[in-house]
Amino acid sequence: MAIPAWRGGVIAASFVVALMLTAMPLPTWGVAWRPAWVAMVLIYWAMALPDRVGMFTGFVLGLLVDVIEVNQSAVLGQHALGLGIITYLVVSHHRRLRVFPLGQQAVVIGGLLLGYMALNGAILMAVGQPPNPWRLILPALTSALLWPWLFIILRDLRRRARLS
Amino acid sequence: MKSLFIHPSPSLARLLSLIVGALLIMVMDHQYRQLETLRAVLSVAVYPLQVIVNAPVQAVHSLMSSVATRQALEDENEKLRVQNLLLKSRLQKFSALESENKHLRELLDSSVHLGEKVLVADVLGAQGDVEAAQMTLNKGSQHGVYLGQPLVDAEGVMGQVIHVAPFTSVAMLITHPNHALPVQFNRTGVRAIAVGTGNDAVLELNYVPVTADVRVGDLITTSGLGGRFPAGYPVGEVTKVSRESGSPFAKISAAPSARLGRSQQVLLVWPASGPAAVAGLSESLFYAP
Numbered sequence: 001m002a003i004p005a006w007r008g009g010v011i012a013a014s015f016v017v018a019l020m021l022t023a024m025p026l027p028t029w030g031v032a033w034r035p036a037w038v039a040m041v042l043i044y045w046a047m048a049l050p051d052r053v054g055m056f057t058g059f060v061l062g063l064l065v066d067v068i069e070v071n072q073s074a075v076l077g078q079h080a081l082g083l084g085i086i087t088y089l090v091v092s093h094h095r096r097l098r099v100f101p102l103g104q105q106a107v108v109i110g111g112l113l114l115g116y117m118a119l120n121g122a123i124l125m126a127v128g129q130p131p132n133p134w135r136l137i138l139p140a141l142t143s144a145l146l147w148p149w150l151f152i153i154l155r156d157l158r159r160r161a162r163l164s
Numbered sequence: 165m166k167s168l169f170i171h172p173s174p175s176l177a178r179l180l181s182l183i184v185g186a187l188l189i190m191v192m193d194h195q196y197r198q199l200e201t202l203r204a205v206l207s208v209a210v211y212p213l214q215v216i217v218n219a220p221v222q223a224v225h226s227l228m229s230s231v232a233t234r235q236a237l238e239d240e241n242e243k244l245r246v247q248n249l250l251l252k253s254r255l256q257k258f259s260a261l262e263s264e265n266k267h268l269r270e271l272l273d274s275s276v277h278l279g280e281k282v283l284v285a286d287v288l289g290a291q292g293d294v295e296a297a298q299m300t301l302n303k304g305s306q307h308g309v310y311l312g313q314p315l316v317d318a319e320g321v322m323g324q325v326i327h328v329a330p331f332t333s334v335a336m337l338i339t340h341p342n343h344a345l346p347v348q349f350n351r352t353g354v355r356a357i358a359v360g361t362g363n364d365a366v367l368e369l370n371y372v373p374v375t376a377d378v379r380v381g382d383l384i385t386t387s388g389l390g391g392r393f394p395a396g397y398p399v400g401e402v403t404k405v406s407r408e409s410g411s412p413f414a415k416i417s418a419a420p421s422a423r424l425g426r427s428q429q430v431l432l433v434w435p436a437s438g439p440a441a442v443a444g445l446s447e448s449l450f451y452a453p
Binding site for chain 1: 182
């Protein structure tokens with residue numbers, strides 16, 4: 001059964017919105033709190049549709065994040081690495097993640113994103129730009145707190161587009 | 165037909181090739197700067213998104229100016245009139261000095277420095293985020309922006325362009341830990357290198373001998389050595405001088421004079437080199453006195 005193009009487009013559109021939220025200007029105090037939008041949306045789709053959204057998607061999105069998020073990425077390929085690894089972990093454990101209660105899912109994903117941020121920090125350190133640790137911890141925290149809402153929104157979207 | 169129960173298990177080999185690929189890209193980008201084309205292509209792809217998310221900010225700015233009261237506008241107008249008068253009078257003096265300078269340099273047979281050409285660029289994205297000391301600008305190679313181009317605001321030197329895409333570019337601020345800028349002290353002419361510290365209010369001045377005459381409050385300007393930044397732009401003011409016995413160089417800190425991170429708009433400068441730049445003379449207004 002072929003899936004109409006607009007339904008597959010829902011996934012792409014959610015990624016576009018996530019990239020826009022990443023590029024959105026924030027007041028100075030808010031920048032450090034910005035959730036890792038692209039990583040969160042990617043985790044959702046990798047969990048829900050692991051045969052549609054895979055490592056390659058993560059890699060390409062990572063390259064785009066590298067260009068948009070100039071303040072957190074020192075070199076091209078940095079977020080591509082992080083998001084690729086995240087997709088791998090989520091896809092290989094998607095059945096377990098799916099049955100977690102929402103709260104537990106949020107904690108696990110917060111931990112995953114903390115690892116992603118730590119990797120970013122390590123790369124920044126390696127090229128001689130040691131980051132402020134809060135700028136790595138706070139995004140993971142806000143992402144974990146926002147996860148249940150994002151999950152419900154995207155699940156609703158997926159069901160409406162009848163993607164499974 | 166999709167199978168019901170068997171989901172693909174991602175292969176470890178693909179993960180490894182992805183990691184190797186990403187590492188390769190990172191090394192090529194960081195060590196050899198080979199990937200500017202890829203970066204430019206990706207920048208063009210995300211440019212529409214950046215424009216869209218910045219549109220509300222621009223809209224709020226224009227809304228604010230369109231609902232300003234008559235009184236506020238008159239006040240601002242008056243203030244700008246006074247400022248304009250002041251700047252004009254300074255410019256008169258300045259152009260007299262400039263022509264005198266030019267004559268003297270001609271007498272000395274040395275190269276003639278004339279005004280630079282400038283272009284105003286808007287800062288896209290996370291304004292005020294100076295901690296990482298990079299920012300995206302809405303002008304790119306289509307507007308003539310080039311790699312290493314200096315960036316100033318009304319108060320002083322801000323940084324330089326490190327990546328150029330067709331419609332956008334990324335600039336590194338002078339406070340970036342990887343940035344170094346050749347400077348000199350305005351009062352004494354002693355030369356130094358201003359290195360960023362990652363803190364947006366502090367520059368470190370290296371290679372100044374302990375015996376050099378440096379005081380707190382001294383103005384530092386670009387020296388023009390290195391050929392990237394035009395000479396004479398203000399960089400900052402000395403805030404701390406400490407001379408330790410046993411060390412050949414003094415430890416000097418300075419505060420940047422540019423409003424790093426608070427500027428919505430910045431000026432891209434094309435340094436004058438040769439007679440082609442004569443047309444830009446009127447733009448010398450942007451020299452902060």
